[in-house]
Amino acid sequence: MTDSANMVLMVATVLFALGLVGVLTRKNVVFMLISVEVMLNAAGMAFIAAGSKWQQPDGQVMFLFILAMAAAEVSVGLALVLQIYHQHKTMDVEDLKELKD
Amino acid sequence: MNSLLAYIPALPLLGFIILSLFGRRSPKPVIAWVGAGTVCLAALITIAVGVAFMQSTPANGAYSQLLWSWFRVGALSVDINLRVDALTLVFIFIITFVGALIHIYSAFFMWHDRDMARFFASMNLFVCSMLLLVMADNLVLLYLGWEGVGLCSYLLIGFWYEVPSNSRAANKAFLITRIGDTALLIGLFLLFKELGTLNMNAIQQQAPQHFTTGSADIVLITVLLLVGGMGKSAQMPLQTWLPDAMAGPSPVSALIHAATMVTAGVYLIARMHGLFLLSPVTMAIVAIVGAVTLLVAGCSALAQTDIKRILAYSTISQIGYMFLALGVGAWSAAIFHFFTHAFFKALLFLAAGVVIEALHHEHNIFRMGGLRKRMPEVFITFLAGAAALSALPLVTAGFFSKDAILWYSWSSAGGTSVLWFMALVGAFITALYSTRLMLVVFWGEMRTPVHQQPDRGMVIPLIILAFFSITAGFIEWPHNMLHLSLFSDHVQQVLPATVMKRDLPSEWLFQAIATVITLTGVYIGYMLYYGKSGVRWQQSPPLAATRDFFFSGWKFDQLYNFLFVKPFLFLTRVNKSDVIDKLYNGIAQAGLRLNGWFSVSQNGSLRLYIVGVLAGILFIITLQLLL
Amino acid sequence: MSTLFYISSIVAIASTIMVITRYHPVHALLYLAVSFLSVGMIFLSLGAPFVAALEIIVYAGAIIVLFIFVVMMLNLGQETAQQEKEWLKPKVWVVPSALVLVLLAEMLLLLFTGSQQVMQVSQVDPRKVALSLYGEYIIAVELIGFLLMAGIVGAAHIGKHRKPSLHRFLQNGDTEKEKAMPVREQEVISNEQTVLHD
Amino acid sequence: MILVLMIGILLVGGLTCWLVAQRYPLMGRLIALIAVIIAFLLPVGWYAQYASELTVTGNNWLIDYQVNWIPAFGISFHLAMDGLSFIMILLTFLLGMLSVLCSWNEVREKTGFYFFNLLWTLAGIAGVFVAMDLFLFYFFWEVMLVPMYFLIAIWGDFNRRYAAYKFFIFTQTGGLLMLLAILALYFIHAQQNGGQFTFDYFALLNTTFDNNVTARWIMLGFLIAFVIKLPMVPLHNWLPDAHSEAPTAGSLILAGLLLKTGAYGIIRFVLTLFPEASASIAWWAMLLGVVGIVYGALLAFAQTDLKRLIAYTSVSHMGFVLLGVFAFREIALQGVVMQLLTHGVSTGALFVLAGMLKERLHTRDINQMGGLWTAMPHMGALAMVFVMASLGLPFLGNFIAEFLILMGAFEVSPVLTIIASAGLVLSALYSLRIMQKVFQGQLQTVSEPPKDLSAREWIIMASLTATIIFLGLYPQPVLDTVQGFVAQLARSNL
């Protein structure tokens, strides 16, 4: 049972949950982005595990795409972070509350 | 003759249409001629029809004319069909003849009123409706006339609508009679349900086969009809509207609230006698209602100070006599009393109208007085009327009709000593208040100056009516005096003869007692009210209290006010803005409240939004765990 | 193999916990690098050496550098750490963390109830990956090129700033990012052309 | 085809009004009037031409026109007219013409759009009365709402927006429930007939329900929509607001026509499609009808706002309709049809009067009126006619209606009928109050007294008066026209 896919999956789940905790608890946009990266990484890990389980390359291919997507996302995200910092002089998402009911 | 029937109601209707469409722009003589002329013409036709009827009674005892089919639905078929039989003839004669006199009188009486056209239009419409009421061959058409007269009564009571109390009185009259009308309507439904027809002849014929005597259905039907009659005829306990109805012009009081409309209840019961005979209970109720009413109203008349109110209570009381007669089965006596009463009460009202007019609209009899010298024609005609009202023996029409009722209230199969005694007390009271009225108004010193003398045109109808008040009774004599029974012979073509008790005491005895009582009443009235003594004796507290009690009409108004009006007004005031609306507004409020709560989630905080996502996934996973 | 997996798992989890609890951004990023490295080790243990390498090159190499670049550019240092310290009160994190914990517990519970078959870990060599990447998934590769193009154009546009004093830095920032992926974009366009010509 | 033409003329006329009025503001009303008159003359002329043939054949359905609309769902554009529809159509266009006349001077701004809405409402109502495809029926049912909403919301009184919302939301709630019910019926029918999907009324008539509960739920879906429109207590709350805030023509159409669509729907659809189910709730429906009669009357009496007062009288009068419909007796059903006509005319007339008063006095509060008979004897007399009509005086049509309803209902439930008859007394109470407060008493206005009726107003009121008196004295033509449908209905529901 040591090497069962479930074990990997569990680690991935834990990492995923940790990322989620990060997103939820941090107020700094940069930290939130970091946490999201952790989550994406965990998802990628799950794919690798699944790919290994079925001995297919698809899991790894997917991981590659996740990688690319994470990069694109982070680039846009960081550009936004720059704008926020320039406009608000803060990184706190709680300060971004002008759009509300 | 059949084809003439339609003209009788149609002429006044024509008058109404002309006056209501063009009345406002017509000169007064035209109005007067149209208004009075149509009714006079109707009266002439009526007399022609009557003569023809007398000469050769038609085969089935009635003329009839089918105008058009009103509505036919399924089993229900209602036609506009006029029918004149002996009973109807009496009524249409009174309506058109007395009506014509009153119209002539009104032409002068209302000359100076700016709404003369409206007055005559309403009066004509009234005559038309009243004619339809009595000429109807089915109950729906009768109901049409029944409501129509109610409408005209309403319009005319509130004729001087600028005074709020007048329109209130009109409303009251309409509403209280409406209660009766509704009962009548329900009676119609019940009748139709039972018999499948509303044709009065058919009802009379089928009823004995269909109903067993005294069965619940027939009692219910007759009681409902009775309530309808009580409303229109101002019988206890629906009598309170009539005194207030005196707010209308005097001719109105004379025609509608004395001679014709208020006797519609009498007509209805007489017309439906076939049903009533099947229900002894109802007959007893009719008699009791009549007896009680005549006493209550008589007492009230004693205490009134307004001349027209005295006459109004007197009317109630006299109609009580008619009901009493109907209740004991003295059908022709009741109709006879209606016949004589129409003359003398119309006369009294018209005369009162002249007096009131002459004294600058003074209604209080204690501010009148001494008019005997000033207005001799009025005095004499009024005296004739009052005498007839108090039924002075032999010389007045009232005596003949009332005596018959007194006699039958004991002697008929339905009569009892109690009823007789009540009627007797009523006769005493009648004599008393008639005397009081005469003495206070026409004797004594003059308290208000007479500022105008009546027109000739007003006096002539008075004289004619006075003549009939004296002589109308001579066509029907008590059996023990003279064997002359023209009236009852005529009426009994339709109405059954009165069933008598056996072993009765001599009728003379009763006539003697009645005469004594009447004269005693006159005498006591003379003692009390001649000169200035009239006021002093009333000052003692118990008497004053009684007087006030009577004056207020036995506090019926206050009672109804407390029982019905106040609660009703309270109910409507409380619920003015519709409680149910609160429910919907509550729902709307709840929606807005919910919106407020939901809106909190949209506070712009990204972290909350993430929590939302988390909540969603938690929900899904938890559900998965549970399922 | 399993030992490697367990050790690196523990390291990954531990370093990830550090990532989300650090106040100083740079510290967090360093722990993130550790986390990525250990995840790379896990990949290795699962028989995926190619992605393990990519994990380290791209994630630990490129993406974290990007972060660090922004952190440095905005000068997020001790001050930010101080702020983070103020923000991260238990009041703030207890409830969300508890919720996530519940979620985690549920997910793990479900995972345990799932099938427990043993997995034969076997090497999936880069060749296989490459073949399928440029074989059946070639359209996906092209599309991912477009994705990156979107990322670049977007970042370029948003990153621009109109204030002249900051203009120079921003220009640099854009070029840096463009530099981070120049190869891929070329690749995309060429692929597009090949497809069109085939 | 004539029916399509009739509706089409209104729709096109409405658009023309709108477009023309952009340039010539006063032309709109003329075009509107012409359009309605043509629409009125079409069926009347047609009837005059073919009436004799129709009575011979004994076919209830005078016209039947059907083309495919959305065949995929079995939806067709199916219009048909029988006696009942014909009568309702006549009423629609009679009141339609009067409503255009009413608005002649009242609406001074945005006339084009106003008449557009007016004509489209009329078109929707006319459509409702002739649509024989349930989808089409629902379609028209909604089409009449939106323009009506605009009429209230734009040209209404002070509180118009609230009233308009309330009107729309109430009726739409019912409408959507009806849509659900229609769909349920549609599928049940298709299931029984081997997947033959159709919304056609005549086809759906053959639907049988093996399950009483289902039938009752579906029936309730229809019924709720209709009783909201009717309106039945306690779903009546939109009515006082809508009626009192709407412009005169709006009130006229609301009271005269829109309420009738509810009653029409019950008669045409609820009773025929669900005979058993409607019989099973008949007593409750009658009870609610009676509650409506009494409750509406009580509230009417309490009001001081004239239009609101009249609005509550509608609640009361429509209670009679509910009572009569669910008695399932021919007499009562004939009475209901009469009531629809006469109430449309009489209450419409009262609203027109209220509108005229408001135009002159700028208030609807009856406490601020009084003694107007002196200033306006003609209006007073006409008001008297309609007040009397409202309290059910014989001579006038309402009496026939209420008499027949009560007589029919009496056979079924004497107790309820007796309570309903008490409504007659109450109706006298509130009706007379109108006269007393508005026309009797001392003239209150300080400035110059208001003018009596103008010629245009005379035409409106005279035609209404003539109608109501004609209906009161000679209702037989109406009764004969609907006889076929009603008799069949009463037979099948007994």
Add this chain to the structure above:
Amino acid sequence: MTNLQLLALLPFMVLATAAVVVILLIAFKQSHTVIQVTGFFMMCAVVLAMWFVRDTLPREVPPLLVVDGLAALFTGLIIFSVLVVGLLSYIYFEEREENPKEYYILLFLATLGAAVLTISRHFISFFIGLELLSVSLYALIAYLRNRNNAIEAGVKYLMLAALTSAFLLFGMALIYMETGSMEFTAIGNAITKSGTSVLFLMGIGLIVVAIGFKLALVPFHLWAADVYQGAPAPVTAFIATVSKIGVFAVFVRFAQAIHLHENALAVTVLTVIAIACMIAGNVLALMQQNIKRLLAYSSIAHFGYLLVAFLSGDAGVGAGVFYLLAYSITLLSAFGIITLLSTRRKDADELSGYRGLFWRNPLMAAIFTVALLSLAGIPLTAGFPAKFFILTVGVQQHMWLLAVVLVLTSVIGLYYYLRIISTLFASPPLSPAKEKSLHPLFYAATYTSLVVLMFLLAWLGIFPGFIIDNVQEFLVIR
């Protein structure tokens, strides 16, 4: 890859080329107008290409893509919407000082992403399409970066999109782990063979999170209002239509493949979500004074309605497509009006600004009114048959609860639509708003297209039969 397969992909390639062409045009320093016109014609070319390839359908391009009737329908819808959005964008962005050119690259890339979603039959294409859409949208939303709100909206969208992408990926991984395939049909086959397992269901649940986020379903809807408000009006229109159509398309395809409707858990979850959407969307909109936010809430509700069609399974697809069509036209005309009324400084999103619009500009108000009536589902507008068809399938599938909730919540919905309408028709404020005179040609073109949209709404409302028949014909191609 055969020629036929390539041919089937032709529209998508044209779409991709459009983005590249725009880049080239920017490189050659062409003006905004040129780009706009070129973009317009490129989109038309896509439509032409679709027309050209329609006979070769259905065509699978294994393993990632399949071009069939459903895809054609949804792609057509997307392209149609983008055409309008593009037209709106010209006026909107030309007014602002920002450089509007890159906008079109992003717009076309996002469109490409949505279009790829409609043809994807594989997790990879699903994922990439979704991300292409998302990443372009991040930039599009924050495109007017100098307005604070745009950045805020962008960050919110980005953060949530990234988060839910992670969920999506994790879910996909779980499913892959369980079934050994990422192809929809293969997954479906595996499921029918071995039955649904815990992991699979969990995967579905996680995927639902991502889809729910994109479609703004409750409880993943919280971003919607903020992003709608903060984004430029044409972009909002894009989010409301194109992005949702794409995601819905892939969801439909995925659900069909794995027989989601037979899964009690999924049905329960989606039912609850649908009900929550209908209630929350409508209730949230009740008092909203900002039209863009209000439309966001209303779209939440509308996707609740759409879920009813979705839950009806195959029977509901036609109804769903029709609904989306009606909804898109409606929203596009609504946002068209908002765009036309927006000023240089601010989007026209305050309800108070619309007061008395009808008397100032009847045509515009009429278009807006028709759009609102259509949203409310009133006959004579497309919204009515749309809602009707949904109810029809709902009733057909005996989903009484949903049908009743739909009915009752649309009553709530009436209130706020009526509120706007009555504002449009209220008496106008005294100061007359000045008319814009810029770019008469494009102004007129936009105007005309909005009028055309209005007539489309009416046409669909009165004669939906034609469209329904065609949709059914297309759906058979599979």
